[in-house]
Every structure is written in structure tokens, then in C-alpha cells.
Amino acid sequence: xxxxxxxxxxxxxxxxxxxxxxxxxxxxxxxxxxxxxxxxxxxxxxxxxxxxxxxxxxxxxxxxxxxxxxxxxxxxxxxxxxxxxxxxxxxxxxxxxxxxxxxxxxxxxxxxxxxxxxxxxxxxxxxxxxxxxxxxxxxxxxxxxxxxxxxxxxxxxxxxxxxxxxxxxxxxxxxxxxxxxxxxxxxxxxxxxxxxxxxxxxxxxxxxxxxxxxxxxxxxxxxxxxxxxxxxxxxxxxxxxxxxxxxxxxxxxxxxxxxxxxxxxxxxxxxxxxxxxxxxxxxxxxxxxxxxxxxxxxxxxxxxxxxxxxxxxxxxxxxxxxxx
Amino acid sequence: xxxxxxxxxxxxxxxxxxxxxxxxxxxxxxxxxxxxxxxxxxxxxxxxxxxxxxxxxxxxxxxxxxxxxxxxxxxxxxxxxxxxxxxxxxxxxxxxxxxxxxxxxxxxxxxxxxxxxxxxxxxxxxxxxxxxxxxxxxxxxxxxxxxxxxxxxxxxxxxxxxxxxxxxxxxxxxxxxxxxxxxxxxxxxxxxxxxxxxxxxxxxxxxxxxxxxxxxxxxxxxxxxxxxxxxxxxxxxxxxxxxxxxxxxxxxxxxxxxxxxxxxxxxxxxxxxxxxxxxxxxxxxxxxxxxxxxxxxxxxxxxxxxxxxxxxxxxxxxxxxxxx
Numbered sequence: 001x002x003x004x005x006x007x008x009x010x011x012x013x014x015x016x017x018x019x020x021x022x023x024x025x026x027x028x029x030x031x032x033x034x035x036x037x038x039x040x041x042x043x044x045x046x047x048x049x050x051x052x053x054x055x056x057x058x059x060x061x062x063x064x065x066x067x068x069x070x071x072x073x074x075x076x077x078x079x080x081x082x083x084x085x086x087x088x089x090x091x092x093x094x095x096x097x098x099x100x101x102x103x104x105x106x107x108x109x110x111x112x113x114x115x116x117x118x119x120x121x122x123x124x125x126x127x128x129x130x131x132x133x134x135x136x137x138x139x140x141x142x143x144x145x146x147x148x149x150x151x152x153x154x155x156x157x158x159x160x161x162x163x164x165x166x167x168x169x170x171x172x173x174x175x176x177x178x179x180x181x182x183x184x185x186x187x188x189x190x191x192x193x194x195x196x197x198x199x200x201x202x203x204x205x206x207x208x209x210x211x212x213x214x215x216x217x218x219x220x221x222x223x224x225x226x227x228x229x230x231x232x233x234x235x236x237x238x239x240x241x242x243x244x245x246x247x248x249x250x251x252x253x254x255x256x257x258x259x260x261x262x263x264x265x266x267x268x269x270x271x272x273x274x275x276x277x278x279x280x281x282x283x284x285x286x287x288x289x290x291x292x293x294x295x296x297x298x299x300x301x302x303x304x305x306x307x308x309x310x311x312x313x314x315x316x317x318x319x320x321x322x323x324x
Numbered sequence: 325x326x327x328x329x330x331x332x333x334x335x336x337x338x339x340x341x342x343x344x345x346x347x348x349x350x351x352x353x354x355x356x357x358x359x360x361x362x363x364x365x366x367x368x369x370x371x372x373x374x375x376x377x378x379x380x381x382x383x384x385x386x387x388x389x390x391x392x393x394x395x396x397x398x399x400x401x402x403x404x405x406x407x408x409x410x411x412x413x414x415x416x417x418x419x420x421x422x423x424x425x426x427x428x429x430x431x432x433x434x435x436x437x438x439x440x441x442x443x444x445x446x447x448x449x450x451x452x453x454x455x456x457x458x459x460x461x462x463x464x465x466x467x468x469x470x471x472x473x474x475x476x477x478x479x480x481x482x483x484x485x486x487x488x489x490x491x492x493x494x495x496x497x498x499x500x501x502x503x504x505x506x507x508x509x510x511x512x513x514x515x516x517x518x519x520x521x522x523x524x525x526x527x528x529x530x531x532x533x534x535x536x537x538x539x540x541x542x543x544x545x546x547x548x549x550x551x552x553x554x555x556x557x558x559x560x561x562x563x564x565x566x567x568x569x570x571x572x573x574x575x576x577x578x579x580x581x582x583x584x585x586x587x588x589x590x591x592x593x594x595x596x597x598x599x600x601x602x603x604x605x606x607x608x609x610x611x612x613x614x615x616x617x618x619x620x621x622x623x624x625x626x627x628x629x630x631x632x633x634x635x636x637x638x639x640x641x642x643x644x645x646x647x648x
Contacts, residue, residue, distance in 0.1 A: 100463050104487070108435035115432040117441060117606070122591040122598065124607040135609055137617070139424050162486020163428070267446040274446065282441070283448040285459055293461070 004066075005305065006040055008049040009073070012295045015302040022309050029055065038063060046305055050074055058084050069308055073097075073301050075150075075287070078205035078232060082323050091318040092304055095204075096150030097297035098287035102230050102256075103154035105286030106200050107162075109228045109254035114138050114198075118254070118280040131249050132277045136197075136224060144168045144196035146189075146212075147231060148177035152202040156180055159198075168192050172208065186212070193220040198227075205232035206322040213237065218244040221251055228254040230286055242273050254280040328390075329629065330364055332373040333397070336619045339626040346633050353379065362387060370629055374398055382408050393632055397421075397625050399474075399611070402529035402556060406647050415642040416628055419528075420474030421621035422611035426554050426580075427478035429610030430524050431486075433552045433578035438462050438522075442578070442604040455573050456601045460521075460548060468492045468520035470513075470536075471555060472501035476526040480504055483522075492516050496532065510536070517544040522551075529556035530646040539564040545575055553579040554610055566597050578604040 005019065008029040019026055027040045041060060046069040049055045058081045061067070070091045072080070077093045085091070112118050116133025128134055143165040145152045152169065156179035159165035167180045170192070174185035184192055186208065193199070199221070203209040213236040221227065229236055238259045245253055258267050258281075267274075267283045274281050287293065307314040329343065332353040343350055351364045365387040372395045373379045382405045385391070394415045396404070401417045409415070436442050440457025452458055467489040469476040476493065480503035483489035491504045494516070498509035508516055510532065517523070523545070527533040537560040545551065553560055562583045569577055582591050582605075591598075591607045598605050611617065631638045 108439040111432035112436040112441045117436045162482045
């Protein structure tokens with residue numbers, strides 16, 4: 001009997017071709033009638049989804065007794081309902097699929113903040129004397145990247161090759177990583193924060209990273225530091241961030257990730273953070289920018305599923321213990 | 325008799341040291357009394373100046389019969405009163421002194437415009453559907469740089485090494501240049517404009533470049549092009565720019581250089597350019613950002629003067645015929 005693969009979005013042609021000749025039955029949620037859906041769910045072995053609002057996993061997982069593999073299109077997997085996913089289901093993330101656009105966005109925020117483009121004025125004297133926007137040099141700066149995975153690595157690469165930065169990385173074990181001059185384990189974070197001219201947060205949200213950046217860490221920042229977050233909002237404590245940014249006008253902070261999402265569209269303000277002159281926010285658009293980025297990410301997820309079908313070892317296996 | 329060098333600004337200690345032991349008398353304008361000034365001018369062989377509002381060359385040049393060298397602290401020399409400078413005065417610019425900060429500023433504007441940071445909104449659907457801000461990918465884009473001198477070269481380097489851009493250069497003769505995949509003479513500009521995803525204008529203002537970018541050139545831009553100007557405002561025709569930008573919302577334009585300056589501080593608006601959603605402006609602050617940049621630029625100018633004093637060939641000799 002053919003193995004059943006269900007995708008919650010229509011797959012690009014190129015991605016579909018990867019699945020042909022492998023003896024699988026492919027179903028795409030937008031093409032299924034409600035009646036067919038239950039029958040397909042019953043037989044589904046491999047589910048590919050964002051598992052966001054397009055497919056409520058909590059609602060449907062009880063109808064999927066044959067599910068063995070859950071492959072997300074998203075890089076982050078902090079939103080999955082782990083408590084209802086049976087233990088025999090292997091979960092794979094799409095980590096790395098958005099590295100290039102997200103790293104570009106991180107650098108766009110870093111440079112915009114460094115050159116005052118988040119609040120430009122047309123008076124040169126004011127521009128050069130206002131601490132919140134006065135231009136800062138980037139070349140040869142010390143860049144600290146939290147997370148040395150796909151996105152962190154690409155941010156470090158752009159820094160080193162484009163702007164000759166000196167790169168310090170933080171990851172769980174402190175293992176060396178390409179494009180980093182020094183790497184430390186998370187326990188050394190407070191020691192290295194004061195050395196950084198630029199800090200880029202690329203961490204996934206899990207029980208090790210939640211609230212990692214609070215008042216103490218923010219106060220440890222070097223005078224004039226530029227910080228951007230393209231990982232997950234809750235890695236930073238929002239109230240602490242607001243308090244420290246309001247006090248320390250020398251710090252400039254940019255974020256594409258947030259603490260509350262309303263249907264992934266509107267960013268609801270809980271604190272007056274967005275009104276601060278030393279804050280720049282974008283509504284989680286770094287990775288989902290263009291059609292070709294989404295197609296690339298989806299195709300990459302399908303490639304990983306193909307590895308599983310062929311009996312090879314898929315990439316990005318999620319360690320569920322990180323999330324419970 | 326000692327050679328007399330006059331600087332219109334106080335020199336950094338390091339720059340002063342370069343002049344010691346060379347048998348010169350150094351005078352700094354801010355330390356001279358009005359009475360001494362006339363006597364010093366009479367004997368000055370080498371003048372170092374911005375020759376902007378700090379020293380009115382038109383007023384004083386008749387009092388400088390022994391002037392042989394004019395070295396500017398600025399990279400551009402389009403503001404000099406060529407008609408009153410005697411033909412036996414050699415003029416040297418400070419081209420290249422601001423390459424790093426200005427190239428960084430150019431890239432900050434390019435990335436800010438590419439990612440919609442010039443008009444960010446906090447609604448993701450709007451962000452991703454509004455043509456004026458929707459994020460565009462930079463990696464592997466085709467970058468066209470007008471001018472392959474110090475600033476153009478550094479913009480090309482950051483593009484190639486940081487963002488893997490394919491680089492096309494334009495210079496007067498079309499001679500090859502480092503970091504450029506192709507270089508063409510100015511006469512080929514219209515042929516290459518439609519190929520560029522990003523255009524960076526770094527040209528000095530002279531009789532060859534004035535008004536080089538007009539309606540025809542702007543209309544030749546590829547759909548979705550990002551253009552930044554860090555050269556001189558009048559290389560672009562302001563009225564044409566306003567007309568085309570208003571019509572073609574797909575083009576995003578950033579400039580640090582302007583058409584009218586009011587004491588080099590306020591940027592007076594002549595057209596409603598600054599109100600356009602696809603326009604980003606900063607008030608000529610790219611190069612003069614930080615004290616250390618100014619000190620570096622001044623020291624570099626002094627190094628060039630030292631070459632002259634030692635009988636070596638100074639760099640950046642200005643061809644006056646470009647400006648008359």
C-alpha cells in the first residue's frame with residue numbers, strides 16, 4: 001500500500017517532482033473536500049505543515065493514527081502542541097530554510113539602526129548630535145551572535161566578509177562554528193555581552209532560551225550597542241526591554257519577532273515599545289518576504305521528507321525535550 | 325626660509341606630527357588673530373581647507389601670492405571657486421578619505437529600502453502586499469555602481485563579499501576595476517541600467533556628470549530597482565526624479581546628497597520629494613559621522629601634503645578642466 005503524504009499547502013511543481021516515482025500518494029489540503037479529508041488523515045504517514053492557522057493540529061491529530069513524521073515548513077517549532085503529539089511521531093523542522101532572507105533582514109536592521117535610518121531627520125546638525133540617530137561605524141565592529149545555526153552563521157558570514165567584523169558566537173555547548181572567531185556556551189553570555197558593538201539574536205524559543213535576555217543582560221550591553229532579534233520574541237523579556245531601552249537611549253534595538261501575535265498579521269502592542277525613538281520593529285516579515293522564498297522553503301521541507309521516504313536520515317530532527 | 329602651511333581647522337596631534345621635522349611653519353586658522361592672518365596668508369605656500377563656510381577662498385585668495393598647493397579635506401571639489409584660483413596653484417582633493425563610512429551608508433540605504441525599513445508598518449499583510457515596502461532579496465542581485473573610485477570600489481566590495489552581488493561598474497573610460505565583473509564607459513549607461521537590481525551613484529559633480537541621470541535614465545530602470553545616491557545631488561535631475569518616482573512606485577530611491585544646501589545643515593525642499601513613500605533622505609551625513617572619521621580624513625589630507633613637501637607625487641590631483 002502506498003505511503004500517504006499530506007501537505008497543508010499546495011506544493012510548487014518542482015517540489016512535487018521530487019516526490020514522484022517514490023511510490024507515495026500526495027494530497028494537498030486546499031484541494032481536498034471536507035469529506036475526503038477525514039479519510040486522508042486516517043491514512044497519512046507524513047504530514048507537512050506550517051501547523052499554524054492553516055491546520056489546527058490539536059483538532060486533527062486524533063484522526064491521524066498512522067502519522068509517523070511531522071515536517072514543518074517553518075524554521076521554528078515552538079508553536080507545536082507537543083502535549084498532544086504522540087511519542088512515536090518524529091518531528092523535523094525546516095531550520096536553515098530562511099537563513100539568507102532573515103540574515104539580510106537582520107543586517108538591514110543593524111545598518112538602518114547604525115545610520116539612524118529608523119528616525120531620519122533632514123537637519124545635519126541634529127542628525128549628528130542626537131544620540132538616538134547619530135551615525136555609527138560598522139566596519140571592524142565586534143559582532144556577537146546568539147545562535148550559530150543557519151541564520152546565525154549567515155549573519156556572521158555577511159559581517160565578516162562584508163564588514164570585516166570580529167565575530168563571537170554563543171551556542172548551547174560552546175562548540176566552534178564557521179565564520180566565528182570565538183564561540184562560548186550560553187553560560188558565558190554575561191561575560192561577552194559587554195564586548196559587543198552589535199548583538200544579533202537568532203535563537204529558537206525553547207526552555208533553554210525563553211527569557212534569556214532580561215534586564216541584567218540588557219544592562220550589561222556596551223555603551224552604544226545595536227541589538228537585533230530575528231529569533232523569537234520571548235527570548236527577550238518584553239517589560240525589561242522597554243524599561244532598559246527607555247533609560248538607555250544609547251542602545252538601539254530592532255526586532256522582527258514579537259511577544260503576542262494576532263493571527264500572524266497585526267502586532268498588538270502591550271508596552272509602548274514601538275513609540276521609543278531607539279526602537280525599530282517589523283511584523284515578522286523577514287523570512288516570508290517573497291514568493292520565491294516560500295517556494296524555496298517548501299521545497300527544502302519536501303527534500304527532507306524524501307530523505308525519510310528513502311530510508312536516509314532526515315535533517316533537523318526536533319528534540320522534544322527542548323520544548324516541554 | 326621655512327615653507328608655510330596653513331590649515332583652516334586645528335589638526336589632530338597625529339597629523340601635526342607628520343609635519344614635524346620637515347622644516348615647515350604650520351598655522352591653524354582658529355588659533356590666528358585677524359592681524360596675524362593677513363601676514364600668514366602672504367607667506368602661505370600650502371593651504372589645507374574644506375573651503376566651505378569656514379574659509380571664503382574667493383575673499384582671501386588675492387592675499388595669497390605665494391600659494392602653490394590647495395589640498396581639500398573634502399573628497400568632492402565641485403564647490404571650489406575655480407575662476408579665481410590662479411593657474412599655477414595645484415589642487416588636490418581628499419578622494420577616498422570617506423570611502424568606508426560612505427559605502428556603509430550606501431549599503432544601509434540599499435538594505436533599508438530593500439526591506440521596507442524606510443516606511444515600516446506593523447501589519448504583516450500590508451507589509452507584504454504594499455509595493456513600496458514589500459521586502460526584496462539582495463543576495464546575488466546585480467549591482468550597478470556609477471563611479472569606480474574609492475567609494476564605488478568599497479560599495480562593490482561589500483556587495484560582492486557580503487551579498488554575493490554581480491557587479492557592473494561605470495567610469496569615464498570603461499577601464500576594469502577591482503571587485504567589478506564588468507565595467508563600461510559612461511556612454512554605455514543606458515544599455516546597462518535595465519540590468520541592475522541596485523544602482524549606487526558615487527560620482528563627483530563635474531561637467532561630465534552634471535544631470536547624467538534624468539528622466540530617460542530613470543525610466544530605463546528595471547522594475548523594482550533600488551537606487552541610492554552618495555555622490556552629489558546634481559548628478560541626478562531633481563525634477564525628473566520627482567516625476568518618475570511619483571509615477572513608478574516600484575522604484576525606491578535613497579539619497580544623502582542634495583540639490584540645495586542651506587549652510588550645510590537644513591535641507592530645503594524644492595520639490596515634494598521627501599514626502600514620497602518610495603524616497604528616503606538623509607542630510608549629507610554619510611561621511612561626517614564621527615569624530616574619528618573627520619580625524620582620519622584630515623590626517624589623510626596632511627599625508628598628501630607631506631608627499632608634496634618631500635618632492636613626491638601627491639595623490640588625487642584635480643584636473644581643473646573637469647570643473648570649468
